[in-house]
Amino acid sequence: MADNFDVIVIGGGPAGYPAAIRAAQNKLSVACIDEWKNLDGTPAFGGTCLNAGCIPSKALLESSELFHRAHSEFAAHGIQASGITLDLAAMQKRKATIVKSMTNGILALFKAAGVTPLQGHGTLLPGKKVQFKAHDGTTRELTAKHVVLASGSAPIELRSAPFDGKFIVDSWGALEFDAVPPRLGVIGAGVIGLELGSVWRRLGSQVVVLEALPDFLAIADQQLAKEALRHFRKQELDIRLGAKVTGATVSGGAVNVTYTDAKGEQSITVDKLVVCIGRRPYTTGLLAEGTGVQLDERGFIKVDHECRTGVEGIWAVGDCVRGPMLAHKGKEEGVMVADLIAGRFAEVNYKTIPSVIYTAPEIAWVGQTEEQVKASGRPYKTGVFPFLASGRAKAMEAAQGFAKIIAAQDDDEILGVHIIGPMAGELIAEAVLAMEYSASSEDLQRTIHAHPTLSEAVHEAALAVDKRAIDSINR
Numbered sequence: 001m002a003d004n005f006d007v008i009v010i011g012g013g014p015a016g017y018p019a020a021i022r023a024a025q026n027k028l029s030v031a032c033i034d035e036w037k038n039l040d041g042t043p044a045f046g047g048t049c050l051n052a053g054c055i056p057s058k059a060l061l062e063s064s065e066l067f068h069r070a071h072s073e074f075a076a077h078g079i080q081a082s083g084i085t086l087d088l089a090a091m092q093k094r095k096a097t098i099v100k101s102m103t104n105g106i107l108a109l110f111k112a113a114g115v116t117p118l119q120g121h122g123t124l125l126p127g128k129k130v131q132f133k134a135h136d137g138t139t140r141e142l143t144a145k146h147v148v149l150a151s152g153s154a155p156i157e158l159r160s161a162p163f164d165g166k167f168i169v170d171s172w173g174a175l176e177f178d179a180v181p182p183r184l185g186v187i188g189a190g191v192i193g194l195e196l197g198s199v200w201r202r203l204g205s206q207v208v209v210l211e212a213l214p215d216f217l218a219i220a221d222q223q224l225a226k227e228a229l230r231h232f233r234k235q236e237l238d239i240r241l242g243a244k245v246t247g248a249t250v251s252g253g254a255v256n257v258t259y260t261d262a263k264g265e266q267s268i269t270v271d272k273l274v275v276c277i278g279r280r281p282y283t284t285g286l287l288a289e290g291t292g293v294q295l296d297e298r299g300f301i302k303v304d305h306e307c308r309t310g311v312e313g314i315w316a317v318g319d320c321v322r323g324p325m326l327a328h329k330g331k332e333e334g335v336m337v338a339d340l341i342a343g344r345f346a347e348v349n350y351k352t353i354p355s356v357i358y359t360a361p362e363i364a365w366v367g368q369t370e371e372q373v374k375a376s377g378r379p380y381k382t383g384v385f386p387f388l389a390s391g392r393a394k395a396m397e398a399a400q401g402f403a404k405i406i407a408a409q410d411d412d413e414i415l416g417v418h419i420i421g422p423m424a425g426e427l428i429a430e431a432v433l434a435m436e437y438s439a440s441s442e443d444l445q446r447t448i449h450a451h452p453t454l455s456e457a458v459h460e461a462a463l464a465v466d467k468r469a470i471d472s473i474n475r
């Protein structure tokens, strides 16, 4: 096997594997090194996203939502079902099958594109060399014209509640429970806390979420955040804001968590505790002495807007560099770098990266929040359309939430779109496309949307920007 490549990618997650495939499509010789091992010890490409993040969490979100709807909504549809019970082992097996088919799929894609997969650890050495240590312990020194670092991220540990892998777990642990914990504690009401808190709540856990900040979903548009909090509390997710965790001790098969909030010292006892307070860049064993690649004060690999590290031929993409820790952000960076290496034009528009939280109702946004637009001083107008007025949402028994569009007062450019409601994660794609092409709200107003669809909510929100909504009262 050749030891010289045009491109070596270290990391085979959603940032690294697309970089490898696009580089191969660009007729370059490529190797992709990945060290991931699943809990049963089997190596797999796909990184956090496919093995322990996006895909398994969405599988459980889908299954748990179906279970919940079978209990709470079938009767409204006139479906009488009795004896609906949970087979968690089957649910987990389905999730594992989906994950396996997706991770095996990467190997098939590599084969078709001509990427050499190398399973084991990669270390960047000075002079565009890479040391590869295979899982069987054998070591080779590889050389490349370009090296793309895509080593991803790892969960942040809370000093006052360190992971023990059994009672105090990270998000991966919380995806693998083999029984529904009667009482579940979640530290951090961020994306993971809300998604995984929802999964286990729907399956029967009493869930308490402790969030340090006084505001809920501080990164989101606050009109949307308020609506979301109302729905989650109705679902009996016990979200406690301004809660600073001071300690967690395991005894007698339970975890006692102490925290302080506005009322003083508090405590809860839970069967499992998930700590999801964010993730940190992962670069352990990635860089040998003397490579010249620099980390910033938070441990991210320093890069410019084109993901160049500053060392000629060394690039870095995905969660290990600045920007939102999202699979699609990493993918676009990986593809951009592979095209830049091949001398093609490429760029990532960081202003139009959508965010989605896969709760029920779903939450999605792109662009600026109303708070950010207000702070910028640019005069603006907003249009809101409630799903309560959507025939399709009603037919789906999902008439909750709204679509909101913020547009500039002067030239009507769309500055932000915020959706909470059914299939918000799918609906946001139209807004991303609109913003990518600097569309105005009038452009959306003049675009025909099929009836009856959920996408009409985006159309009507655009009309509401100019108080011309047809299917809801303009305020």
Ligand code: FAD
Pocket (backbone or CB within 6 Å): 010, 011, 012, 013, 014, 015, 016, 033, 034, 035, 036, 037, 045, 046, 047, 048, 049, 050, 052, 053, 054, 055, 057, 120, 121, 122, 123, 150, 151, 152, 153, 171, 172, 192, 282, 284, 285, 286, 317, 318, 319, 320, 325, 326, 327, 328, 329, 330
């Ligand atoms: P990773 O996916 O972490 O992949 C890095 C890979 O590099 C890993 O396989 C690692 O083993 C390997 N590696 C690291 N160092 C080396 C080395 N030195 N040698 C060899 N291999 C190495 N994002 C979304 O956009 N949508 C979602 O719905 C979503 N859901 C999520 C749910 C959960 C529970 C979690 C934890 C995350 C979720 N994310 C989601 C975030 C998403 O998983 C990450 O943004 C994404 O995986 C980052 O991709 P990456 O390729 O940069 O890193």
Ligand code: NAD
Pocket (backbone or CB within 6 Å): 158, 187, 188, 189, 190, 191, 192, 193, 195, 210, 211, 212, 213, 243, 244, 245, 276, 277, 278, 279, 324, 325, 326, 355, 356, 357, 358
């Ligand atoms: P996050 O940044 O989304 O949320 C962390 C939350 O924990 C924040 O609300 C923060 O204020 C809170 N927090 C921090 N320290 C705390 C403390 N000591 N006590 C209590 N609360 C504390 O992080 P996450 O939920 O861990 O997710 C990690 C990353 O994974 C995110 O960057 C996210 O983008 C990505 N992810 C994305 C998706 C998705 O796209 N649907 C799903 C899951 C994860």
